[in-house]
Amino acid sequence: MSIPYSPLPLRASHSGLQRRHLLAGLPALAAVLAAPRLARAAPATPIEIWKDPSCGCCHDWITHMEANGFRFTVHDTGNNAVRARLGLPQKLGSCHTALVGGYLIEGHVPAADVRALLQQKPKALGLAVPGMPVGSPGMDGPAYGNRRDPYDVLLVARDGSTRVFKSYRT
Numbered sequence: 093m094s095i096p097y098s099p100l101p102l103r104a105s106h107s108g109l110q111r112r113h114l115l116a117g118l119p120a121l122a123a124v125l126a127a128p129r130l131a132r133a134a135p136a137t138p139i140e141i142w143k144d145p146s147c148g149c150c151h152d153w154i155t156h157m158e159a160n161g162f163r164f165t166v167h168d169t170g171n172n173a174v175r176a177r178l179g180l181p182q183k184l185g186s187c188h189t190a191l192v193g194g195y196l197i198e199g200h201v202p203a204a205d206v207r208a209l210l211q212q213k214p215k216a217l218g219l220a221v222p223g224m225p226v227g228s229p230g231m232d233g234p235a236y237g238n239r240r241d242p243y244d245v246l247l248v249a250r251d252g253s254t255r256v257f258k259s260y261r262t
């Protein structure tokens with residue numbers, strides 16, 4: 093199919109099209125301008141954490157969580173006492189213990205799983221990633237040679253029993 097060359101009519105209709113596009117685009121432009129303001133207004137989820145003051149990977153987990161909309165109150169008192177007080181078995185322990193929405197979060201649990209927990213609201217003590225598996229949030233990146241070890245996020249019942257909440261196998 094060939095289009096006959098006719099510069100003047102084409103240019104005229106082109107500019108008309110542009111004008112119509114500009115007008116049609118105004119509501120969309122207003123939405124784009126308003127969107128960042130809405131995002132900023134969304135309140136962050138408050139979360140409390142107990143950790144050792146010198147814990148670097150705890151700090152990196154906090155950074156990961158903050159990037160996903162959580163706002164921290166930090167207790168640099170270590171986490172052994174609070175873990176015992178809240179009733180998490182020692183064998184499920186890690187470097188930091190957090191409390192969010194009435195749930196305990198132990199160790200390097202991905203923010204997405206904390207969000208899923210808060211949405212699903214199961215009857216449970218909380219989530220735990222025992223130990224400090226390399227590849228989990230705060231235990232990842234170039235400092236660890238980008239290594240990714242498999243690990244499970246455990247849903248911990250109030251009696252201390254566990255089941256796999258999410259498995260990371262890549």
Ligand SMILES: [Cu+2]
Nearest residue numbers: 149150187224
């Ligand atoms: Cu750690």
